[in-house]
Amino acid sequence: MFQRSVIQGCGxxxxxxxxxxxxxxxxxxxxxxxxxxxxxxxxxxxAAEGELTSDLALAAAQEALKDARVSADEIxxxxxxxxxxxxxxxxxxxxxxxxxxxxxGAAFDVQAVCSGFVYALAVADNFLRCGQARNALVIxxxxxxxxxxxxDRGTCVLFGDGAGAVVLTASPxxxxxSQRGILSTHLYSDGRxxxxxYVDGGPSSTQTAGFLRMHGREVFRHAVVKMAEAIDxxxxxTGLQPSDxxxxxxxxxxxxxxxxxxxxxxxxxxxxxVTVDRHANTSAASIxxxxxxxKADGRLKQGDVVLLEAMGxxxxxxxxxxxW
Numbered sequence: 001m002f003q004r005s006v007i008q009g010c011g012x013x014x015x016x017x018x019x020x021x022x023x024x025x026x027x028x029x030x031x032x033x034x035x036x037x038x039x040x041x042x043x044x045x046x047a048a049e050g051e052l053t054s055d056l057a058l059a060a061a062q063e064a065l066k067d068a069r070v071s072a073d074e075i076x077x078x079x080x081x082x083x084x085x086x087x088x089x090x091x092x093x094x095x096x097x098x099x100x101x102x103x104x105g106a107a108f109d110v111q112a113v114c115s116g117f118v119y120a121l122a123v124a125d126n127f128l129r130c131g132q133a134r135n136a137l138v139i140x141x142x143x144x145x146x147x148x149x150x151x152d153r154g155t156c157v158l159f160g161d162g163a164g165a166v167v168l169t170a171s172p173x174x175x176x177x178s179q180r181g182i183l184s185t186h187l188y189s190d191g192r193x194x195x196x197x198y199v200d201g202g203p204s205s206t207q208t209a210g211f212l213r214m215h216g217r218e219v220f221r222h223a224v225v226k227m228a229e230a231i232d233x234x235x236x237x238t239g240l241q242p243s244d245x246x247x248x249x250x251x252x253x254x255x256x257x258x259x260x261x262x263x264x265x266x267x268x269x270x271x272x273x274v275t276v277d278r279h280a281n282t283s284a285a286s287i288x289x290x291x292x293x294x295k296a297d298g299r300l301k302q303g304d305v306v307l308l309e310a311m312g313x314x315x316x317x318x319x320x321x322x323x324w
Contacts, residue, residue: 004181009068013059040255044160044280056163057141076105081116114312116284122185164288251310
């Protein structure tokens with residue numbers, strides 16, 4: 001019997017420390033006006049000293065399990081999207097698995113930078129569809145503050161830390177058009193753009209973590225085109241029209257990119273979930289954080305068509321479309 005993956009619950013965690021644009025303006029040559037105008041960001045959360053990516057991931061996972069009313073021992077797959085793991089290895093997902101007391105199934109990380117959650121969701125969805133797992137935790141967790149050059153005003157103002165998670169459960173396909181669940185996922189990459197957005201370190205090159213480097217204009221130019229491509233693929237695959245989309249939940253990189261995607265779908269601002277102003281760019285955590293917020297405040301209603309899209313370093317990009 002064919003299976004469909006259904007999001008049963010969402011969870012989120014943001015570190016307690018908030019750093020505003022004004023705070024950054026006291027440290028580097030920037031201003032609140034400059035950051036707001038170009039990005040839409042007002043503040044970001046920064047992990048405390050000693051607070052690890054796995055700590056953020058665990059807190060979000062626990063919230064998602066509670067929301068889904070699923071116990072940890074029912075989880076047989078954990079996929080964690082992160083570019084800032086606790087260690088080079090083992091996977092941060094295995095740390096979360098151990099902290100949750102889970103001793104069965106599989107746990108591993110997926111690294112696709114800001115597209116990471118869409119990639120992780122697609123991987124978990126395929127596991128559930130083919131019957132290799134029943135209940136999955138899909139997590140996006142990042143501590144990007146640890147790989148930022150805080151003297152580079154072009155990058156350090158853009159990012160924040162956080163984690164979001166969803167619980168996916170396999171449900172039999174019933175053939176109805178109104179059935180809840182993930183309808184399709186679409187993943188892409190093009191490694192020719194490595195030098196547009198990267199970290200200048202790694203175990204096999206410098207033996208250090210390195211710092212994030214970005215050519216912002218090139219990233220922006222490609223983001224609009226490539227995410228539009230991913231959106232079109234999702235709509236074409238499902239036979240849906242832009243007017244069928246109830247909610248756009250985009251990667252929260254830049255308000256201008258988000259607005260461009262909404263315009264392409266002819267969606268009003270109030271049908272777009274926006275958190276970039278308060279969270280900044282939390283990379284793989286941004287989409288699940290936005291999903292958790294929209295579910296918690298009641299915006300997402302059963303039967304709503306929800307479109308996710310993202311682009312990250314690599315370049316990687318992708319989309320997922322689901323019925324809530």
